[in-house]
Amino acid sequence: MLQFDAALAHAFRRAGFNVAIETNGTVAPPEGVFWITVSPKAGSVLRIRTGHELKLVYPQPGAEPEHFQSLDFRHFYLQPMDGPAVRENTQAATKVLHGTSAVAVELADSQARRHSLKLHSYRRTDMSLNWRTVRTIDVEQACALVASGEQPARVPAKGIFLIRNGQVLPAKHVLRLAYCIANKLPLDSKLKFSSGDGTVNTLSRLGFAIERR
Numbered sequence: 001m002l003q004f005d006a007a008l009a010h011a012f013r014r015a016g017f018n019v020a021i022e023t024n025g026t027v028a029p030p031e032g033v034f035w036i037t038v039s040p041k042a043g044s045v046l047r048i049r050t051g052h053e054l055k056l057v058y059p060q061p062g063a064e065p066e067h068f069q070s071l072d073f074r075h076f077y078l079q080p081m082d083g084p085a086v087r088e089n090t091q092a093a094t095k096v097l098h099g100t101s102a103v104a105v106e107l108a109d110s111q112a113r114r115h116s117l118k119l120h121s122y123r124r125t126d127m128s129l130n131w132r133t134v135r136t137i138d139v140e141q142a143c144a145l146v147a148s149g150e151q152p153a154r155v156p157a158k159g160i161f162l163i164r165n166g167q168v169l170p171a172k173h174v175l176r177l178a179y180c181i182a183n184k185l186p187l188d189s190k191l192k193f194s195s196g197d198g199t200v201n202t203l204s205r206l207g208f209a210i211e212r213r
Contacts, residue, residue, distance in 0.1 A: 006030035020184065022055075023048065035184050040068065052184070057081050058093045065096060074133060074182075131198070134175070134182045136206045142177035143169055151177055151187060160196050163209040171199050171210060 009019050009032030018034035025038040025048040036051035042062035050072035056065060058078045065078065078097060080090040143162065145151040146169050157170030180187050200210050 004030065006032055009033055025049075038073070053077065055079055058096070059089060131179070131202045134178050134202065134206070136208075138178040138182040139174060139203065139206055139208060141181055142174045143167075145177060145187075146170070146174055159212060160199055161211050161213060162203060163211055168211075171203060172196075175199050175203060 004021070009030050012019050013032055019032060020035035020037070021029060021033055022037040022039060023029070024041050024044060025046045026044050028047050029036055035053075036048065037053040037055060038046070038048050038051050039055045039057065040046050040063055041057075042060040052073065053075045054068055054071060054073040055077040056063065056068060056079065058065070058080060060081070069076070078093040080086060080093045082089075139162075142151075143164050146153070147164075147167050151173075153170045153173040157173060160171040162169045162171040162174050176189075176191050177187060179185070179191060180189050196212075200212075203210050
């Protein structure tokens with residue numbers, strides 16, 4: 001981010017782009033960033049303490065998971081350190097997440113804590129559907145996309161509808177878009193979920209009016 005500033009971020013946004021950054025967290029981000037991913041390094045001073053993803057390469061002496069578990073991020077990932085000991089590092093990361101240590105129990109309390117299979121150079125997208133990642137603002141943005149006609153439903157909606165500002169919107173389609181927005185997935189991602197009750201419960205929990213027709 002040494003060459004990236006607020007003026008550049010706003011220029012991208014005016015051109016219709018969202019700006020996402022990945023950083024070691026030692027420099028505060030400029031305004032106008034849509035998505036912030038922090039990958040902290042041992043021995044550095046972490047200046048970004050809130051964001052969307054925290055991806056910790058593990059193990060790193062001096063950068064143990066318990067140092068970061070209380071920070072305000074929506075997603076937490078442990079990424080096994082690549083190299084000759086990648087098998088052992090993967091097993092160690094899995095043990096932290098699924099073991100019985102105090103750290104594992106703390107991590108398990110939140111569905112946003114996950115094991116990432118990125119090995120320093122490539123990434124596998126975790127497609128397990130965690131609806132707790134969806135926020136009210138994500139649903140509102142999805143509603144705006146549907147209402148404007150920018151993201152119409154692929155098939156005619158039936159059964160469950162979201163009522164917002166006098167508009168009747170397809171609830172499942174809105175929720176799918178909101179999930180993509182919340183998790184920074186392409187808006188045309190095909191998410192497999194069929195529970196009408198789950199759609200109703202998730203949207204109702206976020207304060208939206210739902211009708212069955």
